[in-house]
Amino acid sequence: MLTIKVKRQLGATLLDVAAELPLQGVSAVFGRSGAGKTSLINILGGLATPDSGEIRLGDRWLYHSAKKINLPPEKRNAGFVFQDARLFPHYRVRGNLNYGRKGQRQSSEFDTVVQLLGLESLLERYPTSLSGGEKQRVAIGRALLTQPEILLMDEPLASLDLPRKRELLPYLQRLAREFNLPIVYVSHSLDEILQLADHMLVIDKGRAVISGPLAQVWDSAELRPWLSQQEQSSLLQATVAETHGNYAMTRLQLDNGASLWVNKVLRDQGERIRVRVHSNQVSVCTQKPVGSSIRNILPVTLEQVNDTDNRDYVQLRLQLAGTPLWANITRWSLDELALQPGAALFAQIKGVSLTDADLVHS
Structure with a gap:
């Protein structure tokens, strides 16, 4: 050391x-x-x-x-x-x-x-x-x-x-x-x-x-x-699992066992990747959506709700199979969905929100 x-x-x-x-x-x-x-x-x-x-x-x-x-x-x-x-x-x-x-x-x-x-x-x-x-x-x-x-x-x-x-x-x-x-x-x-x-x-x-x-x-x-609201994000460790046969998409296997589709072609299967998921690109719902255009819909548990400098928004700390995942939502959504710590939710992550800067080779 x-x-x-x-x-x-x-x-x-x-x-x-x-x-x-x-x-x-x-x-x-x-x-x-x-x-x-x-x-x-x-x-x-x-x-x-x-x-x-x-x-x-x-x-x-x-x-x-x-x-x-x-x-x-x-x-x-x-x-x-x-x-x-x-x-x-x-x-x-x-x-x-x-x-x-x-x-x-x-x-x-x-x-x-x-x-x-x-x-x-x-x-x-x-x-x-x-x-x-x-x-x-x-x-x-x-x-x-x-x-x-x-x-x-x-x-x-x-x-x-x-x-x-x-x-x-x-x-x-x-x-x-x-x-x-x-x-x-x-x-x-x-x-x-x-x-x-x-x-x-x-x-x-x-x-x-x-x-x-x-x-x-x-x-x-x-x-x-x-961190500003724009910089708020989560870091996930993953491995390149496979590319889609028909579309320019790659499936990453997260260390916690979940999968994440990203809009990049990463052909080096087995390569270690660090993924940055911006909190503004994560939304939550109380029931699993049906017929959604969003590729990544993952079961999570709400761990805590934090206030922010902007009184109209809150930060949610979610647990994704033991891995922290952060989401920024409006206080209106928090009240309307009656979200409380311990609630079982689904996190929606837009694959198109992940850019080259968010995919870092380990």
Whole structure:
């Protein structure tokens, strides 16, 4: 585990974080501007020193105030990727990638990183001729080629426009799947986190609010106040089961045994998928509809009813065979249907509501 227990005074804000992050996959650090995200990642990398506490990467201490341990950045073996690529303008892409490589340089390692990040055609170009997304891919490659024990990424997509973000996200997804090292990914974008992260740490005003597996944090009461009505959603784990013989639809087998039809052709049967179901696209009924155009009608139990900032709407927390499923409905519907916790209902989910951004490959 990456064990973090640090305190540092940041002006009027006290950064006070205690958390354990896994040593594989992507751990996202989420919070609004000024929450202390960048300060935390600088502390992890040795670019800043806490007032007290400890940081341990596996069985190795990076910092321990009581034991007087404070490894400098070059001894922590961490790879950095910042908001701006920070490439050397007088080096070609090849030179930037090779900068900082340690010991015996293996060409196979270089080729693997270049292929992973799609840099083959860029090797002889200078940074001034690259797009923002291309620069960030080079910066990621340079960090990986230092053979880090941990990769620290501080809002690497924040300075990019939407098309460049969409260009870079698939590379980050491949990176997370193919490299067996912990990645700490700082972001204030929930969409990025949903597409990349396995674990999530939420920081508010310097304080760690909650930390845990992404689905667990996403469903938590601590996170829901941060989400707008449009962002309210559920995360479901599934496996690609089959494609429809006549229509561009795929059946996903949820981990709880239920099935979900989506309007995508996903041919890799057995592949693991994370599905985001928006709460605004879930409706409920007290009896199973007959002759409905909606493909996904699933039996659920109403667990709780939560008020929202909009007094005309409420949130329903449903149980779908042991998996949480959220729905936003009007208060009028709540009263008219006389819904109470424990009620057996049917949830209707529109398959057409699921987009590429909502289907994340695990």
